[in-house]
Amino acid sequence: MEIYDFFCIGNISIDFIRTPSSETTFTGGAILNAVWVLHQLGYNVGVLTKTSKEDKFRIKEFPPFFSSDNIKWIESKNTTSILNDYQTIDKERRICTNLGQANPFNLSEIPNFQAKVIMYNGLVTGEINAKILKFISKKGKLVVDAQGLTRKVMPSNNMKLILYEDLKDIMPFVHYFKADAAEAEILTGISTLSHEGRISAAKKLQKMGAIEVIISHNSELLIVSNNNQITVPFRNRNLDGRTGRGDTCTAAYVSECFHKNMEEAALFSVALTSLKIETPGPFKQSRVEVEKFIKDFY
Numbered sequence: 322m323e324i325y326d327f328f329c330i331g332n333i334s335i336d337f338i339r340t341p342s343s344e345t346t347f348t349g350g351a352i353l354n355a356v357w358v359l360h361q362l363g364y365n366v367g368v369l370t371k372t373s374k375e376d377k378f379r380i381k382e383f384p385p386f387f388s389s390d391n392i393k394w395i396e397s398k399n400t401t402s403i404l405n406d407y408q409t410i411d412k413e414r415r416i417c418t419n420l421g422q423a424n425p426f427n428l429s430e431i432p433n434f435q436a437k438v439i440m441y442n443g444l445v446t447g448e449i450n451a452k453i454l455k456f457i458s459k460k461g462k463l464v465v466d467a468q469g470l471t472r473k474v475m476p477s478n479n480m481k482l483i484l485y486e487d488l489k490d491i492m493p494f495v496h497y498f499k500a501d502a503a504e505a506e507i508l509t510g511i512s513t514l515s516h517e518g519r520i521s522a523a524k525k526l527q528k529m530g531a532i533e534v535i536i537s538h539n540s541e542l543l544i545v546s547n548n549n550q551i552t553v554p555f556r557n558r559n560l561d562g563r564t565g566r567g568d569t570c571t572a573a574y575v576s577e578c579f580h581k582n583m584e585e586a587a588l589f590s591v592a593l594t595s596l597k598i599e600t601p602g603p604f605k606q607s608r609v610e611v612e613k614f615i616k617d618f619y
Contacts, residue, residue: 326364331442335402348382351442353573354565359367360384368536371397371423397423413565417480436461443469460495467500493530556618570594
C-alpha cells in the first residue's frame with residue numbers, strides 16, 4: 322500500500338480562457354492547481370488522472386515529483402477541455418463550454434493507497450461517482466468540490482449549474498465540502514449575493530453532514546463548521562490568474578489545517594490564493610512569499 326499526505330483524483334483539462342480583452346490556452350484543471358499548491362508547501366502527493374494517449378505529455382505540467390510513481394495515468398478516449406468565458410470585469414460569473422471530456426473513473430481503477438487527505442476533483446457532472454466517493458472516504462479525510470456535482474454539459478455543450486439531487490446522501494462521507502457562491506446558491510436555493518446569504522448557504526450545506534464547508538467569492542473566503550465561522554478577504558491586486566481560485570484556496574486551507582487552527586489556516590489560504598490570482602496558471606511560489614504577503618496586506 323502506498324501512503325501519502327494527499328492523494329488527488331481528477332482529470333487535467335485543456336483550458337481556453339476568454340475575457341473581454343484577451344484569449345489564452347493552457348493545461349489546467351482542478352487537480353493541477355491543487356497539486357501544485359501541495360507540492361510547493363512540501364507535502365507528499367499522489368495523483369490519479371486521465372487524458373487521451375495524444376495528450377499524455379500534459380502530465381509533465383504536474384510538479385517534478387521525486388518519483389514517477391506519484392502519478393498514476395490512465396488512458397481515456399478523450400481529454401477534458403473547457404472554454405471559460407468571463408464576461409465581466411470581476412470574473413465572478415462565467416459561461417463554461419465543454420470541448421471534450423475524459424472517461425469517468427471506475428472503482429476498479431482506484432489504486433491501493435492511504436492518505437491523510439483525499440481530494441476528489443470533478444470538473445463536470447458524471448466525473449464524481451458516489452460509490453467511489455464513499456469507498457475512498459474510508460482512506461482519509463475527503464475533500465469534494467461542488468463543481469463536479471453541479472456543472473452539467475447541455476446538448477449545446479454549454480455548461481449549466483444544476484441541483485445535485487443526492488447531496489444529502491454523500492455529504493456525511495465528506496470532511497471538507499467546497500463550493501463557490503454560484504454553486505452554493507444552486508445547491509441551497511439561498512441567494513449568495515450578500516455576505517449574510519453566503520453564510521446561510523454554508524450553514525445549510527454543513528448541516529447536511531460535511532464537517533466543514535468552504536465557500537469562495539471574489540471578495541472573501543468563508544468557512545463554516547459546527548463550532549466556528551470564519552471569513553477572510555482576498556487581497557489580490559488584479560485578476561490575471563482568476564481561473565483556479567477555488568481549487569487553490571481549498572488545497573491551501575486543508576493542508577494548513579495539518580498544523581494550524583482554522584483561523585490561521587484560512588488566513589494563509591486567502592493570502593496564497595491572492596498571490597495565485599495575480600498570475601495565470603498554478604501557484605508556483607513559496608511559503609516565504611505567502612508569509613510576506615500576509616505581513617504586507619493583512
